[in-house]
Amino acid sequence: MENVLLKVDGKIAEVTINRPKALNALNSQTLRELGEVINKLTEDEEIKVVIITGAGEKAFVAGADITEMQSLNAIEGRKLARLAQKVFSAIETMPQIVIAAVNGYALGGGCELAMACDIRFASANAKFGQPEVTLGIIPGFAGTQRLPRLVGRGVAKELIIGGDMINAEEAYRINLANKIYNLEELLPKTREFAEKVLSRGxxxxxxxxxxxxxxxxxxxxxxxxxxxxxxxxxxxxxxxxxxxxxxxxxxxxxxxxx
Structure with missing residues (x-):
């Protein structure tokens, strides 16, 4: 695959969104590739924990690909939303525990991807947000549904309607992030937690x-x-x-x- 990397180490799978030049933005091709990987892992009974992260040190996923979305009509926009929603729902419901290692920007579709995971560990430089209203749209990858379930209705409305980014500390305070680590510690600590999960029933x-x-x-x-x-x-x-x-x-x- 071109935009999604898969590495398996024993019972742990690491999935990396690999478009660093575009800050790992989600275009339709990337979403389809991610869906294929998730479906493959769901059927693999040997895999017990899945880690999702982004390539590079700047971004987990900086959002959906605005260049691709700019020319969409209403029908095409809905089709893209449903594609992402189905992929993220597959992540949410897969039998494995899924951990987002948020290594930088997690905006728009990136925040929505992180929210589909069971647990979110963030680097100290991570930024979260749903800035879609600044583009004249709303979150369409289930952000309006998952965010209030995670942080409460009022906070979710503030983040979505305000369209502002928040840092890792604020994300932790509102329960959007489970833990914060220095960037160089993020993946080792995430793998450490994955190993702990493997030791449980x-x-x-x-x-x-x-x-x-x-x-x-x-x-x-x-x-x-x-x-x-x-x-x-x-x-x-x-x-x-x-x-x-x-x-x-x-x-x-x-x-x-x-």
Missing amino acids: TLAVSFAKTAINNGMNMDTESAYNYEADLFGLCFATEDQKEGMKAFIEKRKAEFKGC
């Missing part, structure tokens, strides 16, 4: 992600029942037996993902 981690994502879209009682169903299902796994046995025997569990 594989099915339990996947069930927990599913319970959180799906439960957020249910009424409270339905969400409680859904959690109880997945909790009960854990007791049909070898991982649960191994995890509890290891606890009682005061040793490290050896999970097999079954």
Whole structure:
């Protein structure tokens, strides 16, 4: 692929948006390539954690490609939005844990890509924002839906309607970023967390992600029942037996993902 790089190291996959000269802006080709990679990884049962980052030291993804969008008509604009929404939804719902290593600008589509990930680690020089209104459009890659779910409706409206960038510290304060690291530490710390995830019960981690994502879209009682169903299902796994046995025997569990 031309614009998306994939590196696999054991059970961890690293996906890099690779358009550094364009600050890794998302054009339709890049979105299609990213979708292909995500679909491939979703089907790979050996991969347990996916890291998404951007090439270079300036940008994670600086936004959608304005050069490509400038000439779109209404139908073409909607088609682009639906393409990105489907790719980002595939990221959000894949069984693996997905970590965004935000190494610089995460604006517009870049912020929306980061929000589709389960966890966002940011470099100290990272900038987040939804500046679409400064271009006469609104966020179209699900930003108007994911941002309020992450930071609250009022803060999301301020960011989207104001169209301003915020730094990593502010992103952390409003719960848009989980952690902040120096740029040179970002990927090592992200990989360190990925290794921690690998040491946990594989099915339990996947069930927990599913319970959180799906439960957020249910009424409270339905969400409680859904959690109880997945909790009960854990007791049909070898991982649960191994995890509890290891606890009682005061040793490290050896999970097999079954």
